[in-house]
Amino acid sequence: MSKYKKVKLKHIAEQAGVSINTVSHALNDKSDISEKTKERIRKIAKNLGYIPDAVAGSMRKGSTKTIGVIIPDIMDPLMSIWVKDIETKLRQNGYNIFVINTDENYALEEKALVLALSKKVDGIILCPCQKDDKDIIFLKKKRINFVLLGRRFNHIKTDYVVADDLKGGYLATKHLLDQGRKRILLLNGHSYISSAQERYRGYTEALKEKKQKIDNSLVYEIANTSGNSMQAIKKILGKKIKFDGIFAFSDLMAWEVIAFLQEIGFKIPEDVEVVGYDNIQSRFYFPYSLTTVNYPKRTAAHKAVDILLKKIANPDSQQYFQEIIDTNLFIRKQQNNYDPDYLEEH
Amino acid sequence: MSKYKKVKLKHIAEQAGVSINTVSHALNDKSDISEKTKERIRKIAKNLGYIPDAVAGSMRKGSTKTIGVIIPDIMDPLMSIWVKDIETKLRQNGYNIFVINTDENYALEEKALVLALSKKVDGIILCPCQKDDKDIIFLKKKRINFVLLGRRFNHIKTDYVVADDLKGGYLATKHLLDQGRKRILLLNGHSYISSAQERYRGYTEALKEKKQKIDNSLVYEIANTSGNSMQAIKKILGKKIKFDGIFAFSDLMAWEVIAFLQEIGFKIPEDVEVVGYDNIQSRFYFPYSLTTVNYPKRTAAHKAVDILLKKIANPDSQQYFQEIIDTNLFIRKQQNNYDPDYLEEH
DNA sequence: AATAATAACATTAACGTTAATGTTATTATT
DNA sequence: AATAATAACATTAACGTTAATGTTATTATT
Numbered sequence: 101m102s103k104y105k106k107v108k109l110k111h112i113a114e115q116a117g118v119s120i121n122t123v124s125h126a127l128n129d130k131s132d133i134s135e136k137t138k139e140r141i142r143k144i145a146k147n148l149g150y151i152p153d154a155v156a157g158s159m160r161k162g163s164t165k166t167i168g169v170i171i172p173d174i175m176d177p178l179m180s181i182w183v184k185d186i187e188t189k190l191r192q193n194g195y196n197i198f199v200i201n202t203d204e205n206y207a208l209e210e211k212a213l214v215l216a217l218s219k220k221v222d223g224i225i226l227c228p229c230q231k232d233d234k235d236i237i238f239l240k241k242k243r244i245n246f247v248l249l250g251r252r253f254n255h256i257k258t259d260y261v262v263a264d265d266l267k268g269g270y271l272a273t274k275h276l277l278d279q280g281r282k283r284i285l286l287l288n289g290h291s292y293i294s295s296a297q298e299r300y301r302g303y304t305e306a307l308k309e310k311k312q313k314i315d316n317s318l319v320y321e322i323a324n325t326s327g328n329s330m331q332a333i334k335k336i337l338g339k340k341i342k343f344d345g346i347f348a349f350s351d352l353m354a355w356e357v358i359a360f361l362q363e364i365g366f367k368i369p370e371d372v373e374v375v376g377y378d379n380i381q382s383r384f385y386f387p388y389s390l391t392t393v394n395y396p397k398r399t400a401a402h403k404a405v406d407i408l409l410k411k412i413a414n415p416d417s418q419q420y421f422q423e424i425i426d427t428n429l430f431i432r433k434q435q436n437n438y439d440p441d442y443l444e445e446h
Numbered sequence: 447m448s449k450y451k452k453v454k455l456k457h458i459a460e461q462a463g464v465s466i467n468t469v470s471h472a473l474n475d476k477s478d479i480s481e482k483t484k485e486r487i488r489k490i491a492k493n494l495g496y497i498p499d500a501v502a503g504s505m506r507k508g509s510t511k512t513i514g515v516i517i518p519d520i521m522d523p524l525m526s527i528w529v530k531d532i533e534t535k536l537r538q539n540g541y542n543i544f545v546i547n548t549d550e551n552y553a554l555e556e557k558a559l560v561l562a563l564s565k566k567v568d569g570i571i572l573c574p575c576q577k578d579d580k581d582i583i584f585l586k587k588k589r590i591n592f593v594l595l596g597r598r599f600n601h602i603k604t605d606y607v608v609a610d611d612l613k614g615g616y617l618a619t620k621h622l623l624d625q626g627r628k629r630i631l632l633l634n635g636h637s638y639i640s641s642a643q644e645r646y647r648g649y650t651e652a653l654k655e656k657k658q659k660i661d662n663s664l665v666y667e668i669a670n671t672s673g674n675s676m677q678a679i680k681k682i683l684g685k686k687i688k689f690d691g692i693f694a695f696s697d698l699m700a701w702e703v704i705a706f707l708q709e710i711g712f713k714i715p716e717d718v719e720v721v722g723y724d725n726i727q728s729r730f731y732f733p734y735s736l737t738t739v740n741y742p743k744r745t746a747a748h749k750a751v752d753i754l755l756k757k758i759a760n761p762d763s764q765q766y767f768q769e770i771i772d773t774n775l776f777i778r779k780q781q782n783n784y785d786p787d788y789l790e791e792h
Numbered sequence: 793a794a795t796a797a798t799a800a801c802a803t804t805a806a807c808g809t810t811a812a813t814g815t816t817a818t819t820a821t822t
Numbered sequence: 823a824a825t826a827a828t829a830a831c832a833t834t835a836a837c838g839t840t841a842a843t844g845t846t847a848t849t850a851t852t
Contacts, residue, residue, distance in 0.1 A: 108839090121801085121802065480829075502810090506810045817831100
């Protein structure tokens, strides 16, 4: 890409009067080169502005020190928190990340995986869209090192790190019931997503416990992207379906419905009480108090990294690592003002 | 990374009874292989689950078809919009992206650049932290293909795409003045960031036009991360400095100060009117109306890609491409309710 | 003093692919 | 009918590095 002549090991070797291998070993601090020579070679390398060719190195070494991170949506704050934490943790371990978006699109997910494999990543952290599972089966068959994050498959044994969404769904619903709410709208993710499935189970369990019937006209499945929750609420209101509580799939959805309901005249939380999910703590995003299901997101990302590194270090192990991160309810007084607790959280 | 035996061109060649080169040419759809042979080889490749080794291919071809995207903060919505648009546009052109965060940290920026160059990216899109410029000079000297996005250097000639921040700063300040605001707080980014510099210039120009003196106790420079604008406001209030308008460096800052000021009893916009920057349109983030400086962010990202692709296609050209994207003021009635216009925008 | 061990290098081969040539049979050209 | 051109492959070399050996002088060991 550059007209500037590329500096290679060869050039350093010529200047130092040693072999290319000696330069390589010196720069990689191998033990079979004298400290004097190493120092001399390092200086020449620096002088010439040598930048190692990782592509060539990777080919020879058979490892890229790169992990593929494949996620549905980098613009979702939850995902960007994950990505940042994964990047930081992996960097500490000498790895880089290669992030690919799938837009919750299975075809793109397949392409993303092939791209990552083609780029010879040493492992993959994947939050699957779950519209299909062929690609996961393919990964297993190929014995690729991968860890699922945030979502898992019931019928495929893999490594994964997920939140305890069953408990999360139960706690959120129970909280609304305890507050005296009678008709709780579940604004859920699509049912092929495991976390949505489990939250639904938690929702039904809490209702059953209070001897309430499950009314499926109160259960909606939508994609977690901007505008959808508002559209859903519009539809529900259009059908004259009554509700006095909402359990939303994400803080983002919760936020959107609160804003929309307020706009059209509802009092929040008096008329409708809302519980979110994920406890996205960035002050930027949620200046208003929102009761939400909380879990250590950073821990989740770090555990996924730990598991992946373990698998890479021990490729012959048949062991599966499956982590279910505990969830709890983060109760905030729901009102239109700033949450002073945010600094203390986490 | 896998115990599963890797499928190489060699294996396809053996099964097809042709040479490795023929397989390579067939799969790359070169013209010197008969359609019949191509079809046969494609089938065998598919059967064996062949995934091309991009590392080996890149080494031989001298091109990775990957662009390094180096940005200060993937969690900033502006940046994640950019990244997504860049990814989409580059994908259409057969390129992938390699995203690296710098956390507005110059040392990390240098490392990110070396990493990208080491990984042999075909070009770089960079939003520099601007705490130093040595790395930019290095890129120029090495004749690396790169385009700056969002920020530029006054004293270094490079390709860039920036917003018209001078105009943006002027429009925002003028708007506040026109609304009768007398003491306008500039909550700016750090002055080594070009966009902050230019907005400051716009701010002063608008003040001068109205014959107002520039009061530097009203100008604050902070990093665009969560919590900082609140801290700044606290300090300012502590110093008993009065203000009735705020021009913030980002919608995020604007948002944070609005929430904080409301919390401590200010009426917005009656007591303090706030103007933001970037017009982050995601319904998720800003359910409340905010007047803000707007510009086509998508266009900016796309232009950066276009410029980079032009430079890659034409490496011998000495031409510089410098785009200043026009800014305008997006006026919204500032009130605590939902902005119904958001769907129509853009 | 003879042999073994080690330090500090050099040489060779290989990673998997593709560009640059080379070869041969077939077809086109005059 | 002789030659040129072309189609469809094969062979060879190269991308830049590092692992696996090889070599030689020096030092340690008995």
